Structures are given as structure tokens and as C-alpha cells.
Amino acid sequence: MMKCFRPKENLSVWRGWLVFSLAFLLAGQAAAADVRLADRWVAVVEQAQKKKDPGAQVEYLSASFLEVPYRANTLAGGPGQSEVLVAQLDAVDCFTLLDYVEAMRRSVTATQFRQQLITVRYHNEIISWQTRKHFFTDWLDAGQPLVEEVTASIGGEFVRSIDKSLNSRESGEIVLQGVPARDRKIRYIPTKNLSVAIRSRLKNGDYIGIYSPQSWLDVSHVGILVRRNGLEYLRHASSRSGIRQVVDSPLLDYLQNKPGIIIGRPRPL
Numbered sequence: 001m002m003k004c005f006r007p008k009e010n011l012s013v014w015r016g017w018l019v020f021s022l023a024f025l026l027a028g029q030a031a032a033a034d035v036r037l038a039d040r041w042v043a044v045v046e047q048a049q050k051k052k053d054p055g056a057q058v059e060y061l062s063a064s065f066l067e068v069p070y071r072a073n074t075l076a077g078g079p080g081q082s083e084v085l086v087a088q089l090d091a092v093d094c095f096t097l098l099d100y101v102e103a104m105r106r107s108v109t110a111t112q113f114r115q116q117l118i119t120v121r122y123h124n125e126i127i128s129w130q131t132r133k134h135f136f137t138d139w140l141d142a143g144q145p146l147v148e149e150v151t152a153s154i155g156g157e158f159v160r161s162i163d164k165s166l167n168s169r170e171s172g173e174i175v176l177q178g179v180p181a182r183d184r185k186i187r188y189i190p191t192k193n194l195s196v197a198i199r200s201r202l203k204n205g206d207y208i209g210i211y212s213p214q215s216w217l218d219v220s221h222v223g224i225l226v227r228r229n230g231l232e233y234l235r236h237a238s239s240r241s242g243i244r245q246v247v248d249s250p251l252l253d254y255l256q257n258k259p260g261i262i263i264g265r266p267r268p269l
Helices: 008-026 029-033 035-049 054-063 094-105 110-121 151-158
Strands: 160-166 182-190 207-211 219-228 231-237 246-250 260-265
Touching: 035 054, 035 094, 054 094, 054 219, 054 231, 094 110, 094 219, 094 231, 151 182, 151 260
Parallel strands: none
Antiparallel strands: 160 182, 182 260, 207 219, 207 260, 219 231, 231 246
């Protein structure tokens, strides 16, 4: 396991996020009473917003999650269940990490964070299992794209496209019950074609999806591109035994034996 990179300025911020996570989940007197915590939260987000480049905002905010534990199934809801908006910042999986970072990037106050999390996580801002954005390319869909898909512009002639029916196996079986299948053209850059020239087109803070060859799935994992000292890293919530936390992994090392990547770029606010 590589040593995690964490800016010193973010160490105390991370501890604040843990307390804020619990307070936000309780949604009670603690959240309203801890003014210092609110000030810290607002100060962190305001500091990120001073960075004019959207990718720099993503990189700054996501650095606060380094070493936060990985935990699966932190979101409430399911087929036939009432969906509950969850903001659990003290434990994340690969996708909720992106959820929280993108919602924070769009927010100034705690109230705005809640609303932006709804916008980021759900279609049409409707909190339900059916409208949850279960797939990475739900963020890139042409209807109301959350981020800009730049896979084709980065990969050029090396981009591969495949038509998929997300959430539907080749047999027609629905994988996520209660969620409709979605016909979608998936574009990805094969790992073998990620040359120095192509990787140079990636930007700090790009959202990276690891392409899945399964017929019903677009990506098997997601993370954030971080460039440091001329090298590319994938900042992600790793479920691997012995790691199980948010880390920076060398991108090419991580992509060994992975088929390729899909790239979304955060939009200016």
C-alpha cells in the first residue's frame, strides 16, 4: 500500500467532517448548536470555491477524505422501501465519495449542501430508489448532464463505443429491482491506449469511471484523477483488503488488467 498524500491544511478539516457527518445525520439540536463546526464547514467550502478551476475545487475537497474508511451500503432505501437522504461523511464507498465532493463543490451553507446532494444523487431531485443515479453515466447523460463527458475528446481515434441496456442482463433479467433499464451508448478508452499523450489531456479533478465489460453495467469503480509531480493518481475509496479507505493509487498501476476508463469533467459553477 502506498503512503497517502494529504495536505497538512486538511488534517483538522477531516476531523470536522466526521463530527459534521454525525450532526447532519441526527438533524437535531447538535447540528444547529455547533456554530464553530458550521463556520469550519463553510470556511472549507468557501476556500475551495476561491479556486476558479472546477478540477482544483474537486481535488481540494476530495483531499479532505483521504484515509476516511471505506464502507459499503451506507445509503438507505431499496425496492419497496422509502428512500432516506443520507450524508454519512465518516465512511464512504467509491460512488458516495464522488457524490459528497460534487455536492460540496456546489455549496456554501449546510442547507445548500443538502439540496445539492439531492441534485447530485437523484434524477429530477426526487428522493427515491427508482430515481437514484445508480450508474456513473447517469452523471453524463445528455438530458441533464451533471458533468461534461470528455472521453471522446481525450481518447480521439482510440475511443471505443458500445450500446448497452444498463440494469438489464442479456437474458432480460433486471438487476436492480424497481429501477428501469436504460439504453445508453458507452464510450471508453482502452487501458492499452492510455499513452503519455492521451494521459496529458486528463485534468486534475476529472471524474474517472473504470469501464466494465458486463452487458448491464457501465463502470465497476469510480475515482478522481489527481496529478502530482508529473504523475497521475486515482483518488478513490478502496474496498481492497488491507486498505479499505480513501487513498491515492498510481493510475497506471491501478489500471493493470482493467479494460479502460470513462472520463467526466466537473463543469464551472
